[in-house]
Amino acid sequence: MNEVMEWGVDNIYRAITLVSDWVNRNENVQVNSIVVFVDNTHITMNHVLTLFGHDNGNKTMHFWQMFLHGNSLAKVYDEIGMSVLPDEYLPDDYDGPRVGTHEKIANEMLEDMMSPEFREYIRDLSSEKYGVDLKERKQDHTPEESFRKLNVE
Template sequence: MNVVTPKMSSVMFKYFQKALPMRIKSINEYKEPAFFDAMMAVVGPFLTPKIRSRQVLHGRSMVKIYEEIGQEVLPREYLPDEYSGKCAGTTSQIIDEMITSMNEKKFRDYIMDVSGDKYGVDVKIRKQDTTTMDASFRKLNID
């Protein structure tokens, strides 16, 4: 069982906020559990103000999600029939298919493989970057 230590948390926050190779425009949480507000109260101060401002909690309201990101962004083929006509089947059919596929041996073997200690980074042998950048590339003035 992996335990999240303060050092590991620090590395994860640095990766998420500074090294993740994608631009995060918003983080939309839907049907978040009751303890999520308490967890965000603890984790929030470690996030940059930019990331914190881009996090949106929707509770259980699909209307809020559609107002935030728009229904046209969600692919029709993945939406249950209850949301936009005949597409992927009813919600209960989709859940049953997912449970069936998750109980297959092939899926379980895959999850056991990727969640083991087989993959990872040994931070101790990683080359440390000793140079620091004082400006971003956007601010460089080139003659």
């Protein structure tokens, strides 16, 4: 946890935002959304409150809509499934599809994040290329219609 404290809140939010931008480029994610699985084994509420403060800690928890499952992975296996979890979280006798180890997943993500295409995408997001004309922004909160067909069963 000391490493996290040394990073600081701003850098943690930047890292989370960068990973979110990377994940959200995937069309499958855009259509079907994602589930974020966080192992908080060594994290206490005191850590969260120290790092983010009381207000930001509560906002962060609500933003991520966290479900806490305790020490058993049985409910996680039921809700998320085993095929999308890193090898480190799978039972020894699991013989289904695998996504690989933490290290393999992280290395593939970092390699893709270092690609010229992703770096240009992040530069564009940081520029005025996708600016919003606030005068044209919708003033009420009624939903917009979407004409994209979703593949839902």
